[in-house]
Amino acid sequence: MTDSVSTDIQRAQPCYIQACGLLSALGHDEQSTVAALKKNQSPGMVSVYDQLNNGKPTVVGAIHEELQSLEHLPVEYRSRNNQLIATALSQIAPQVQAAVSQFGPDRVAVVAGTSTSGINRSSEALQYMEVHGELPEDFHYHQQETAAPSDFVSYVLRLEGPSYTVSTACSSSARAMMSAQMLLESHLVDAVLVVGADTLCPLTLNGFNCLEALSFEPCLPFSVNRSGINIGEAVSVMLLGRDKPEHGPVIALLGAGASSDAHHISAPHPEGEGAIRAMQCALDQAGLTVEDIGYINAHGTATPLNDAMESKAIYQLFADKVPVSSTKPLTGHTLGAAGAIEAAISYLVLKHQLTPPAQLNDGQRDPEIAPILLQQQQPLAKPRILSNSFAFGGNNMSLILGREDRA
Template identity: 45%
Template sequence: MSAWLNDLGIVSALGTDKAQHLQALYGLETTPLTQGCGLHYGEKEGEQEAEQLDPYMGLVQAIPLTAKQRNNRLIDLALQQLTPTLARMQERYSPARIAVVVGTSTADIYDGERARKHKAQSGSWPEDYHYHQQALDAPAAYIKEKLGLEGIAYSISTACSSSAKALSSAKGLLAAGLADAVICGGADSLCQLTINGFSALASTSSGLCQPFGAERDGINIGEGAALFVMSRERDLGESSCALLGSGASSDAHHMSAPEPSGSGAIAAMRQALAQAKLSPAEIDYINAHGTATPKNDEMEAKAIAELFTDVVPVSSTKHLTGHTLGAAGAIEAGLCWLLIEQQRLGAQVPSSVTPLPWHTGYALDADLAPIQVLQQPIMKIPTICMSNSFAFGGNNASLIIGAVDA
């Protein structure tokens, strides 16, 4: 069964539409990550050390941090990009046959944080606040209500693999005949919980993250949303892309550390390849989970080397978007979709750069298993990409997205 990825709406620190994301992938002169968002407990207003204490973050600057229901605002920006495809979808299918599956790890926790501060100061909850805004099913419920849908709607929360698993789950709904089309993806917004929680775990970078780097020291938290329209019918949108295969594993090695041999990651990638009926040599590019934490990059390099050796180009896009947690799987799959679809979208590919993201400005870790981490431009427009998402608790997911000939 074909699971066509008919259209994409994507929002991150790189921009608020597909064109801005593509241009960013062609090469950035400055980092899109920012400091001084005001969410880190280490900030000390007026002191010189504040700049050092405040980590880099992937902030979507089109939405002020003062905005309420920030997660829903990210979803709105993604849905706006899907307007023509959503209209065709709703003309073709009944509301009861359109499902929604969204991955998230924070929902609108930031609203809850501000509401608790308001209650501490005033003694009462804000009138416009309701706990359900930060419930994990809130993103899916919001989309369902906003579009007037009546089908299945739920969220998936498996930390950093949440939205990758949402795409896989959407394909399952189509295959089981439980829906004719699915709006699927992920959304996560910045909040104090994740920024300070990862800082407490000593997992955040002291500067800009360096995936697979010799001096890598952690992640940069980000936010964003990516939503696909997925269906069994190619003509619902103009895309030639489909979700060719997906794989998942749950190795439960440790609450936060990856299984060091990479066995869970390898199992997920093998499943995705088997479902797509592809060999490792047929993959053009791997968007690695690549968090820039010492243990994750070591494990992932080992897993990729075992299956792909050092032949397939590999990079991580988290140094561009930040680690968007529950939205990461969908955003990174979305970047792969853009790389494949770039010519149809009318992108002007500069001759001096590569359409594949690469890492520059720092040395790679020579002790990692040998994989082809991109450090310089290569002119290659991929047709089949793998996107990896490896989460806390060993919740691993791997997706394969590819162009399919008519």
């Protein structure tokens, strides 16, 4: 283990997770997601071919459950992305309403993270126009705008607090978590709804295919045979506050670290400089050392460059002392939702005291990457989890979640 990287970050006050609603390929709610995590199997990882221009089948993380209808809302709010959000919100409606009643609608903020928002509606609308010569009546440009997720939540809940969307590619919703922490610490608001949502669509599938970053088989993080990502769709909605929840386990966001190495528009810095700084910033903000972390949920995209970089960065700080795995074989890479859904998985591991997910791959570890300790069946030895999200452009995020005593 090497010396820590100095970041001059002041320790932050923890903010507490009051409730979490989620959907992904793993499950349609907390109960089904926990059941899938215990089996380390994902029912929603399926093979599709109709969304790729070359007609070649690829594996995606899909949500098949029935979603909340938005037909009663104005047309600009009707998108699958917003349906995902509405369905996750319905899972935590009592806690959200209690927060609004306690603090007032002007003291509850919404910070969303997304990459493609509702752009699938535009893809569908253009396909319709090719056939009918005009856009469909139920299409509105606002459905695809980046601000759509936060606007939607504020609209349906009649909230009057700060409301905005962060879009920094695959670190978007992890950065939204950090933004929520700062809003609470500044006392601008008393509660924050953190939303991470992205939806499957041909644009992203074909875009990553053109980048030659798409795997046509189940992805293999840290394997010598890894060839690319599986894209997925997911949503997580967390309610954060400054006080510990009245009931149940106490799970907190302890620290958040951000960096931007700006090495390349799509390739990560080969030495992981920005990743190291983000992880160290999160540790410093949480007032923790590397010895305090019990598990690392890696970004782990299964691309050759990311896994080589991330393993090197993790090894520099943690050596081979902390179990590491990527949960993307269970959810797919959910792009702008990745930070939030992986934080939600970390939350569930802590809340239900689960064994962290073992690393799914073909068992053929890449001998060229740094020798980090890949998670197999190791119980969570320490109740603190580091979750990484690294994005295009060198936009890096690390979050630390921890379970605390109620006293």
